[in-house]
Amino acid sequence: MKKPVGNGPYLVDSYTRGSQMSLRRWDDYPGDDKAQNGGVDLKVYTDANTAYTDLLAGNLDLADDIPAAQLKNVKTDLGDRYLNTPAGILQTLAFPFYDPDWNKAGSEKVRKGLSMAIDRKQITDTIFQKTRTPATDWTSPVLGEDGGYQAGLCGEACEYKPDEAKKLIEEGGGLPGGKVTITFNADTGSHREWVNAVCNSINNALDDERACTAAPVGTFADFRNEITDRKMPGPFRSGWQMDYPLIQNFLQPLYYTNASSNDGKWSNKEFDDLVNRANQETDTAKAIDLFQQAEEVVRDNMAAIPLWYQNGSAGWSDRLSDVKLNPFSVPVYEQIKVS
Known part of the structure; x- marks a missing residue:
């Protein structure tokens, strides 16, 4: 500009x-x-x-x-x-689905296990002084039910259950290479504090102090370049600030095949088909229902880990x-x- x-x-x-x-x-x-x-x-x-x-x-x-x-x-x-x-802001962890280790059969169990190893309440209470709220879906409460928000959609997959987390990760074949690295930009947004806290939570849940490592990138520009070049070694900081208050905006740009902000390159035909049907629907309520079904596909595959709803x-x-x-x-x- x-x-x-x-x-x-x-x-x-x-x-x-x-x-x-x-x-x-x-x-x-x-x-x-x-x-x-x-x-x-x-x-x-x-x-x-x-x-x-x-x-x-x-x-x-x-x-x-x-x-x-x-x-x-x-x-x-x-x-x-x-x-x-x-505010209409959701913080998530995205995954590099272009890496076969994160896109093989059973890997959804590993992603779900990692989600259950994160103590969202403790992190939002201590790091953010209760100014953020543990997420239970992939949108935002700001939408309201009329906009497609589904409170509790994530279910136990977004609850802190360390024993179940360990079990799921083992069933899914274990962490790729035996550990996970979370990449983030260190220049804005207090990301260092919460990523370290997430890693500590994962390490505690898995009884392994080396299971998770935080990997800072100096600037947001360099971080985005690495994402664009598909260089993420594991989960990475992601999130979304809504452009308009409708469930479509939290799903289609992030998870539709080759969508503009689908940084992890996740692709799922069932999800795409539901989004296509929703976009062709002239009845808003019916369209929202189809988008909600698409969000259930995101949930079942743990296409990204929802962390917390962010306040302004x-x-x-x-x-x-x-x-x-x-x-x-x-x-x-x-x-x-x-x-």
């Missing part, structure tokens, strides 16, 4: 790629959602902790991601200038008021008022 153009309540005043974008109120904007402030300067941070430090120091007015390391302090630091609200979080300075996050966890900038 070299010359961004806005069509909302702001004009793009200046833009420095990878650094900052300055928006200024467009007084002639014809819409109802006119900006309640003079403009917004959007800054790029490669470390959420640095942004949080700048917020406390008065060098930043709004941080739209509170890092995990600061969650235990945020209410003391900010009081009522802190917001945590449900934000903290702001005492100069601001009327701060809200939309269902996509993005600040509603035009409603913010500046004193």
Whole structure:
């Protein structure tokens, strides 16, 4: 993006790629959602902790991601200038199905066993201070039942059952090479903390301190390059932030054969056929029912491990008021008022 153009309540005043974008109120904007402030300067941070430090120091007015390391302090630091609200975001572990070790007969038992070796409640309680919720399906509660959300669909496969986890992994032929490596980008999102916690949980469940290893990649760009080049040695950090509130958006882009965000290259004819039928259906309720059947195929194959539903979080300075996050966890900038 070299010359961004806005069509909302702001004009793009200046833009420095990878650094900052300055928006200024467009007084002639014809819409109802006119900006309640003079403009917004959007800054790029490669470390959420640095942004949080700048917020406390008065060098930043709004941080739209509170890092995990600061969650235990945020209410003391900010009081009522802190917001945590449900968002259409799901964190998962994806698998490299282009690797025969993860795509052979019985491997779904290994994936299910790994899922049951993860103590989601302990991780969301301790690492994320209860600001995330253990996932029980592959969508988000933000959808509601009308949008296709199925609470509890994952069943015991998303419950912490270490004895059953060990049994399933053994029945599935064991971990490829005797161990599993979880790859993640280390530059954003507090991923290091939770990946380490997931590995510790797996190691404890399997009584093997070497069963799981965390493998950080320095930047998100390098991480994405390795995914695109199909270099993942095992499960890797994945997830989805919805584009629109419908079950279709959580399934088709991620699991349909050769779909745009199907990074693990999972392919299943039954799933594809159900999605095709759903997309041809003119009755929305019937389409959602077909997508829900497709999600059951994802469950039965453990095409990805759902970890937790992620809330949106934000903290702001005492100069601001009327701060809200939309269902996509993005600040509603035009409603913010500046004193």
